[in-house]
Amino acid sequence: MSSVQTPVAPVSSSAARLAGNDTVDLVGVRKCYDEFVAVDDLSLNVRPSGIYGLLGPNGAGKTSTIRMLMGITVPDAGRITVFGEPLARAHMDQFGYLPEERGLYKKMKVLEHLVFLGQLKGLSSAEATQRANRWCERFELTAWTGKKVEELSKGMQQKVQFIGAVLHDPRLIIMDEPFTGLDPANAVVLKDVLLEMAKSGKTILLSTHRMDQVERLCQSICLINHGRAVLEGDLNQIKARYGRHNVQIKYDGDARFLQEKRLVESFNDYGNYVEIHLASSADPQELLHLASANARLDKFELMEPSLEEIFIDVVGRSNA
Amino acid sequence: MRNTWIILKREYLERVRSRTFLVLTILAPAIMTALMILPAKLATMGDKPQHFVIVASTQQFGEMVRQQLLSEPMGSEEAEGDSSEASRKPEDQYVIDVDTSSTEVERASLRDKVSNREIDGFLWLTDDAIAGHRVDWDTREMAGSREKSWIGDAVNRILQRQELAKAGLNSAQTQELLTPVKVESVRIERGREAKGSGSGRFLEIVVMVMLIYVAVLLYGISVMRSVLEEKTSRIIEVLLSSASSTELMTGKLLGVGAVGLTQIVVWTVMAGVIALPSLATQASFSELQLSPLVMISFVLYFLFGYLLYSTMYATIGAITTTEQEGQQLQFLIVMPLVLSVFMLMPVLRTPDSAVVVWLSMVPFFAPIVMYARIVVQTPPIWQIALSLVLMVATIAGLVVLCARIYRIGVLIYGKRPTLPEIIKWLKYANA
Numbered sequence: 218m219s220s221v222q223t224p225v226a227p228v229s230s231s232a233a234r235l236a237g238n239d240t241v242d243l244v245g246v247r248k249c250y251d252e253f254v255a256v257d258d259l260s261l262n263v264r265p266s267g268i269y270g271l272l273g274p275n276g277a278g279k280t281s282t283i284r285m286l287m288g289i290t291v292p293d294a295g296r297i298t299v300f301g302e303p304l305a306r307a308h309m310d311q312f313g314y315l316p317e318e319r320g321l322y323k324k325m326k327v328l329e330h331l332v333f334l335g336q337l338k339g340l341s342s343a344e345a346t347q348r349a350n351r352w353c354e355r356f357e358l359t360a361w362t363g364k365k366v367e368e369l370s371k372g373m374q375q376k377v378q379f380i381g382a383v384l385h386d387p388r389l390i391i392m393d394e395p396f397t398g399l400d401p402a403n404a405v406v407l408k409d410v411l412l413e414m415a416k417s418g419k420t421i422l423l424s425t426h427r428m429d430q431v432e433r434l435c436q437s438i439c440l441i442n443h444g445r446a447v448l449e450g451d452l453n454q455i456k457a458r459y460g461r462h463n464v465q466i467k468y469d470g471d472a473r474f475l476q477e478k479r480l481v482e483s484f485n486d487y488g489n490y491v492e493i494h495l496a497s498s499a500d501p502q503e504l505l506h507l508a509s510a511n512a513r514l515d516k517f518e519l520m521e522p523s524l525e526e527i528f529i530d531v532v533g534r535s536n537a
Numbered sequence: 538m539r540n541t542w543i544i545l546k547r548e549y550l551e552r553v554r555s556r557t558f559l560v561l562t563i564l565a566p567a568i569m570t571a572l573m574i575l576p577a578k579l580a581t582m583g584d585k586p587q588h589f590v591i592v593a594s595t596q597q598f599g600e601m602v603r604q605q606l607l608s609e610p611m612g613s614e615e616a617e618g619d620s621s622e623a624s625r626k627p628e629d630q631y632v633i634d635v636d637t638s639s640t641e642v643e644r645a646s647l648r649d650k651v652s653n654r655e656i657d658g659f660l661w662l663t664d665d666a667i668a669g670h671r672v673d674w675d676t677r678e679m680a681g682s683r684e685k686s687w688i689g690d691a692v693n694r695i696l697q698r699q700e701l702a703k704a705g706l707n708s709a710q711t712q713e714l715l716t717p718v719k720v721e722s723v724r725i726e727r728g729r730e731a732k733g734s735g736s737g738r739f740l741e742i743v744v745m746v747m748l749i750y751v752a753v754l755l756y757g758i759s760v761m762r763s764v765l766e767e768k769t770s771r772i773i774e775v776l777l778s779s780a781s782s783t784e785l786m787t788g789k790l791l792g793v794g795a796v797g798l799t800q801i802v803v804w805t806v807m808a809g810v811i812a813l814p815s816l817a818t819q820a821s822f823s824e825l826q827l828s829p830l831v832m833i834s835f836v837l838y839f840l841f842g843y844l845l846y847s848t849m850y851a852t853i854g855a856i857t858t859t860e861q862e863g864q865q866l867q868f869l870i871v872m873p874l875v876l877s878v879f880m881l882m883p884v885l886r887t888p889d890s891a892v893v894v895w896l897s898m899v900p901f902f903a904p905i906v907m908y909a910r911i912v913v914q915t916p917p918i919w920q921i922a923l924s925l926v927l928m929v930a931t932i933a934g935l936v937v938l939c940a941r942i943y944r945i946g947v948l949i950y951g952k953r954p955t956l957p958e959i960i961k962w963l964k965y966a967n968a
Contacts, residue, residue: 320772
């Protein structure tokens, strides 16, 4: 009460790190809508090049974070830095954005629409046309470039939207749930494109609640729950920290070993195989003996924890 | 600037290629032409001559009244400019018989004939009736005042002439005495007699009102729809990641404005090529006598009025979440338009009264009220300038307001925001 406080953003652990070469740096960011706190003291660093996963259950604050990053909303507190500078409108032309809810002008023709989006990002009409045609080829949309958007299927529209987001060759690509609505074949095409871009030095911020994708694609992650980062950093390091407490077993016969509480903390039956989370001090070898004594084993594999497990574990703990 | 231009271009092309544009471009002049030509055509077309019977005590008296009626057909006094009725010969308009059998039986049979549509009416003009100062005019419909005074004037004229002749005046003297003084209305513009009759002036205003109405209703709604579409389709998020909301709104409205301008140009060309030669023969049209000031102000007030109302539509689109809701709020836009039309009568009567002057400054009324003032009587230039400045300022203010609401619209799902919420957003968007 007595001292005059300067409006300084809350200092958090990541503020101590050097932010210089990070593509995106959030420090103590907070965003409220009325009473509801959507993002609370969130800090994260996205390193240049590679795919960064923004993870979290529904309503965790992923989209709110992205919207602040896109300058659509302004944080109530905290600091956002991109390419080493405070976030400004001028950065937007170096961003590619695929929002969670896709939107295109339904009455516009595909190519015209792409050129329009490209021009808004600073491309010349000719350049945008050329690039749009190249991308459409890659996504097998060439036959549709003259059609109106509304004549396309949902999946095709999504591909158009993706092209619109990357047409101007952005340094930072922000994708909110890019794979939803795509069939497996197109999901593979998109995945390949994303990996390719990551390899060529682009930075991709991928927001999703699909753990399997993150696990396969991302080098670093930030796990958000209730607007706070509960886990952030290099994916391999995170996994290593959690140790090899998981066993995948494919078996035929007696499943009594699963009930051994001394060894098995929990298990998840996937039908074809079971995934077992070992009790904290359990020896995997002991489980192997026990299982092979009663059942015929086709596979016994000591595994890194899946991100899903880490997620459930961390979210479960942070909710508690 | 660049973004605004790109958006302007998109909005313009989308609209110019749309069916609405085509329909409006072709249909509006067609309707307008029809409105100007049809009433005149209707008045002359298909009318078979009206058949009247004059029942008089003497053939001579009946004949005199008949001649008088035919020499000054109904409405001939007002119809100076209105050529349609005057152009027909009275003999083609009326067939008038004289009947001297003034019995009650004859009266009854004439009434039957009127009912059976054999004749259109009869005038009971017997000496008894004249002596009683009451003459019956029997028709199927109640006679209008024009018709009554036409007949009354004719009968009185003959009676007066007869009385004057009895008093010893010769026919030249009688004629001199009975010729009425005509009142000629002269409009003064900048100290000189101005050309153009009231009906021509009125037409200029009606054309303006119609054009603004049609353009605002059709394109205004399309602006509202496009704002709503951007919100519901969520393309707004992609757009806002590329351009500021003010750029988006400005581009959108300028695009819409360019469509309006295109429309005027197309119409002008069409009028010049097709409509004018045929319309020029219409008396009321040839009296338009468009002065350069009126033409310039027509373009300016049409454009700014159209932009202003389109901006209002855009704002409604930004506030609401569905088209139905938007249409419920449309009265906010239609109301000032309707009010301006109601104001036209006082404006035409007293174009320089203080109330009218200040009403014509109000941006929402100016396109119609100020334009009407310019047409009937050139107001001081500062008033015109002020009204234009106020309109432009209002448009700019609304664009900024609308852009802010639009920006916040990204975050809205579901219900329409309340007024306090909108005010809160405006503050919020400031941050």
